[in-house]
Every structure is written in structure tokens, then in C-alpha cells.
Amino acid sequence: xxxxxxxLSSRNVVADFETEAAALQAVAVIVQQQGRDAALDLLLxxxxxxxxxxxxxxxxxxxxRALVASFSARVxx
Numbered sequence: 295x296x297x298x299x300x301x302l303s304s305r306n307v308v309a310d311f312e313t314e315a316a317a318l319q320a321v322a323v324i325v326q327q328q329g330r331d332a333a334l335d336l337l338l339x340x341x342x343x344x345x346x347x348x349x350x351x352x353x354x355x356x357x358x359r360a361l362v363a364s365f366s367a368r369v370x371x
Contacts, residue, residue: 300337302352314340316351321360333357 297317299309310361317338324333337352338359351359 295343296341297350298339298341300339302335302337303370308336313361314338316362319362321356322364325357325361330357333360 297306297311297313299317299320300306300370301308309317309320311320319336321333321336324336332356334353336356338350338356339347340350343349350356
């Protein structure tokens with residue numbers, strides 16, 4: 295499986311990752327460095343081994359997922 299971040303405005307892949315966690319971390323970094331609005335233009339999708347793509351999250355939903363994942367990774371359980 296391959297996780298891809300797409301720009302919704304340009305319709306181009308801007309980065310790809312081996313795990314969803316790594317992709318969400320990248321979105322969290324974008325929010326921290328460039329602000330929430332910069333990440334609202336993104337879509338996270340997954341491509342399976344057969345080349346079929348499925349969207350996972352985009353816009354505000356993606357930002358929320360990334361921030362929750364980032365917070366969860368820092369808080370010991």
C-alpha cells in the first residue's frame with residue numbers, strides 16, 4: 295500500500311508515504327509550519343497493490359485527523 299497526499303487545487307501528488315501515520319505526521323508538520331489553511335487544500339488517499347486508489351480524508355477532516363494523530367503520538371497512554 296502507498297499513501298499519497300494530493301493537492302486539490304493542482305490535482306497533483308505532492309508526496310507519498312509507506313504508512314498512513316507518516317502521511318498524517320507530514321500534514322501535522324504543514325499545519326505547524328504553514329498554518330491550517332495550507333493543509334486544507336490536501337487530500338490523503340491510499341493506493342493498493344493492484345493500483346486501485348481510495349480517498350481517506352481531505353480538507354478539514356484530514357487536518358483534524360492529522361492533529362489528533364500527532365497529539366496521540368506525544369501523549370503516553
